[in-house]
Amino acid sequence: MLSEAMAVLGKELTGELRSRVALNAIGLFALTTLTAVAYQIGPYRIAAEDRPHLLAALLWIILFFAATSGLARVFVKEEDAHTAKTLRLAARPEAVLLGKLLFNLLLLVALEVFIVPLYCVLMAYEVKGVAGLVLVLALGSLALAAVATIVAAIISRASGSGTLFAVLTVPLALPLLVILIQGTRAAAESPDVAAVWPALRAIVSLAGVTLIASAYLFPVVWHD
Amino acid sequence: MTDKRWLLKWLLGVWLAVVVLGAFFYAPTARGFKGESARIVFFHVPQAWVAVLAFCVNLIASLRFLRTRDPIDDARAASAAGLGLLFSVLATVTGSLFAKVMWGSFWNWDPREVSIAILLLIYAAYFALRQAVPDEERRGSLSAAYAVLAFVTMPFLVFVVPRIYWSLHPDTLLNARGSIDMESRMVQVLVASLVGFTGLFSWLYTLSVRLARIRLRRQQGVEG
Amino acid sequence: MPQADSIFWVAAVAVVIWAGVFFYCLHLDRKVRELEEHE
Amino acid sequence: MSFEGVGKRFGARTVLTGVNGVLRPGRVVVVTGPNGSGKSTLLNILSGLIRPSRGSVRYLQDEVELSRRGWLSKLGVVAPDMAVYEELSALENLRFFTRLRGSKADDVVLEGLLESVGLARREHRRPVGAYSSGMKQRVKLAQAVLHEPAVLLLDEPSSNLDEAGHTVVGALVAQFRERAAVAVATNDPRETAWGDEEIRLAV
Numbered sequence: 001m002l003s004e005a006m007a008v009l010g011k012e013l014t015g016e017l018r019s020r021v022a023l024n025a026i027g028l029f030a031l032t033t034l035t036a037v038a039y040q041i042g043p044y045r046i047a048a049e050d051r052p053h054l055l056a057a058l059l060w061i062i063l064f065f066a067a068t069s070g071l072a073r074v075f076v077k078e079e080d081a082h083t084a085k086t087l088r089l090a091a092r093p094e095a096v097l098l099g100k101l102l103f104n105l106l107l108l109v110a111l112e113v114f115i116v117p118l119y120c121v122l123m124a125y126e127v128k129g130v131a132g133l134v135l136v137l138a139l140g141s142l143a144l145a146a147v148a149t150i151v152a153a154i155i156s157r158a159s160g161s162g163t164l165f166a167v168l169t170v171p172l173a174l175p176l177l178v179i180l181i182q183g184t185r186a187a188a189e190s191p192d193v194a195a196v197w198p199a200l201r202a203i204v205s206l207a208g209v210t211l212i213a214s215a216y217l218f219p220v221v222w223h224d
Numbered sequence: 225m226t227d228k229r230w231l232l233k234w235l236l237g238v239w240l241a242v243v244v245l246g247a248f249f250y251a252p253t254a255r256g257f258k259g260e261s262a263r264i265v266f267f268h269v270p271q272a273w274v275a276v277l278a279f280c281v282n283l284i285a286s287l288r289f290l291r292t293r294d295p296i297d298d299a300r301a302a303s304a305a306g307l308g309l310l311f312s313v314l315a316t317v318t319g320s321l322f323a324k325v326m327w328g329s330f331w332n333w334d335p336r337e338v339s340i341a342i343l344l345l346i347y348a349a350y351f352a353l354r355q356a357v358p359d360e361e362r363r364g365s366l367s368a369a370y371a372v373l374a375f376v377t378m379p380f381l382v383f384v385v386p387r388i389y390w391s392l393h394p395d396t397l398l399n400a401r402g403s404i405d406m407e408s409r410m411v412q413v414l415v416a417s418l419v420g421f422t423g424l425f426s427w428l429y430t431l432s433v434r435l436a437r438i439r440l441r442r443q444q445g446v447e448g
Numbered sequence: 449m450p451q452a453d454s455i456f457w458v459a460a461v462a463v464v465i466w467a468g469v470f471f472y473c474l475h476l477d478r479k480v481r482e483l484e485e486h487e
Numbered sequence: 488m489s490f491e492g493v494g495k496r497f498g499a500r501t502v503l504t505g506v507n508g509v510l511r512p513g514r515v516v517v518v519t520g521p522n523g524s525g526k527s528t529l530l531n532i533l534s535g536l537i538r539p540s541r542g543s544v545r546y547l548q549d550e551v552e553l554s555r556r557g558w559l560s561k562l563g564v565v566a567p568d569m570a571v572y573e574e575l576s577a578l579e580n581l582r583f584f585t586r587l588r589g590s591k592a593d594d595v596v597l598e599g600l601l602e603s604v605g606l607a608r609r610e611h612r613r614p615v616g617a618y619s620s621g622m623k624q625r626v627k628l629a630q631a632v633l634h635e636p637a638v639l640l641l642d643e644p645s646s647n648l649d650e651a652g653h654t655v656v657g658a659l660v661a662q663f664r665e666r667a668a669v670a671v672a673t674n675d676p677r678e679t680a681w682g683d684e685e686i687r688l689a690v
Binding site: 147150151154155157158159164167168170171172174175176178202205206209210213214216217220221224 | 290338342345346348349352353356357358361362365366368369370372373374376377380381
Binding site: 233236237240241244245247248249427428431434435438441 | 455458462463467470473474476477483484487
């Protein structure tokens with residue numbers, strides 16, 4: 001089953017690298033929001049003691065909404081291009097889910113590698129526990145990709161437009177967003193990794209629960 | 225009018241009237257509260273309880289629909305979700321009224337308020353999804369899938385978010401609601417109110433399912 | 449003490465609201481019953 | 488593959504009622520009827536992608552009944568609402584579908600197949616997006632027979648195809664007639680001629 005999922009992932013990557021539609025959408029959205037935020041707020045207007053929390057919240061708002069502007073494409077383009085039926089006949093649902101989930105995860109990681117360093121520089125956000133931050137980002141991306149992928153599968157079969165994806169994903173992901181902001185703030189404030197541990201535990205359990213639900217629900221959503 | 229069901233309904237009518245009177249006269253004024261404001265708890269808590277109960281019924285009906293694909297189960301899920309949304313709106317309104325009296329502002333990001341608000345968004349999104357799917361069998365399976373996802377995130381909303389306390393102003397507010405020590409008479413009224421509201425919910429629920437059943441029979445009747 | 453009287457008003461309004469809701473539900477129930485028997 | 492009393496209703500609109508039939512190797516079944524009479528819906532139901540509102544579809548292979556999802560991998564389907572990936576080339580598409588079905592992708596075999604459906608070798612590596620609709624249809628035909636399907640469901644296979652393309656489809660039907668159950672949904676007289684049996688659907 002893994003090789004089938006890798007085939008799906010490979011197809012998504014080649015397709016995306018050639019058309020670069022999702023990459024552009026997410027990258028440009030993040031960049032424009034970041035520059036707007038950096039220009040408007042700037043690092044010095046926030047009081048020192050509020051900075052770790054507020055900057056963590058702003059970072060995740062940029063990452064979160066950039067993600068919602070691009071993560072739905074992975075299923076929506078299959079329906080729009082009428083390739084969904086061919087894929088449905090050729091591949092097993094689990095392989096499709098895993099392949100597309102990994103693709104969304106890679107998309108998120110690419111977004112973070114691109115935006116987070118830039119954000120720290122522009123907003124003068126000095127993060128004491130970089131290891132903790134990387135952990136929060138990695139596991140947070142997994143949880144976010146899990147929620148986004150199953151919701152993308154759901155809305156791709158509805159006649160709604162892209163906005164439906166944001167309407168459905170945001171409320172589901174709000175608890176995750178709250179925890180991610182907590183974790184990022186903890187990572188920023190203290191160098192040792194133990195500080196982010198409570199947030200990581202919550203993120204891992206949320207990701208686990210979403211993945212299990214997706215594994216059960218996806219075949220129902222994918223096959224009529 | 226001697227039919228057992230009519231009797232039950234009239235009993236419910238009288239029961240809740242007595243609960244209302246009890247809430248204002250039988251129960252003593254709670255200590256440590258401004259005036260009589262604590263009495264709202266007799267309505268706020270049952271509404272929140274009924275909302276969660278409705279979402280449980282929605283989950284069960286959705287899971288059953290995924291197995292049976294019977295449109296009546298989809299109708300049950302939709303009616304339960306509708307009532308759940310109604311009661312969570314009521315719970316939010318009574319909650320913020322209580323906050324206005326106690327803490328002077330309608331909304332002060334108390335973790336419980338954040339959880340209810342996110343719950344509202346999720347089930348409002350559930351109905352946005354239902355609107356966006358024309359084919360009624362697919363509408364059933366997609367909304368059932370989202371209902372399961374929503375239910376799976378609820379524990380995180382109710383348990384994780386309040387424990388990791390997050391608010392814009394760092395000083396933690398005294399959460400009076402959690403710490404009321406209930407006198408026995410207050411507990412009696414509260415329990416009576418819980419029973420009454422549950423009765424009201426089941427009545428509204430059966431009514432709406434019976435209506436849906438008629439609509440379905442009409443639709444199937446039309447094309448034989 | 450005047451403050452006690454105002455609680456009567458609140459209670460009265462609450463009972464009236466409940467009565468309205470109750471009779472409306474009863475009315476709906478009867479109409480649904482007619483539809484069911486009519487099928 | 489046998490189906491009895493198959494009916495399908497979309498909301499209040501009934502598209503199919505009481506359709507029966509059997510698909511067996513050696514007998515090509517042609518499904519005809521005006522547009523909107525449910526030809527494509529019937530094929531979608533037989534392919535297991537849509538559930539029938541009434542009636543049942545059973546798939547038997549040497550007396551063993553496969554579940555709906557079990558027989559999906561045994562199908563070769565060509566339909567107007569089914570496309571191949573435009574950002575990939577014809578060869579990449581076939582390689583992708585072969586790996587999806589768990590078998591090793593051997594380029595020589597795939598290129599042979601592409602040529603047998605009439606696609607010139609120099610086209611094999613260009614993205615399908617740049618193909619004409621006739622060439623795209625040929626790639627769809629190749630994708631349908633790639634994995635030696637036990638059932639071939641062709642929904643208007645010769646659409647967008649010229650005379651040469653039509654003969655390619657005819658050759659495929661002849662090639663699979665004996666070892667696969669073949670069903671063709673069409674109104675094209677050239678294609679109805681292939682049928683040993685006909686299911687006529689009324690609106």
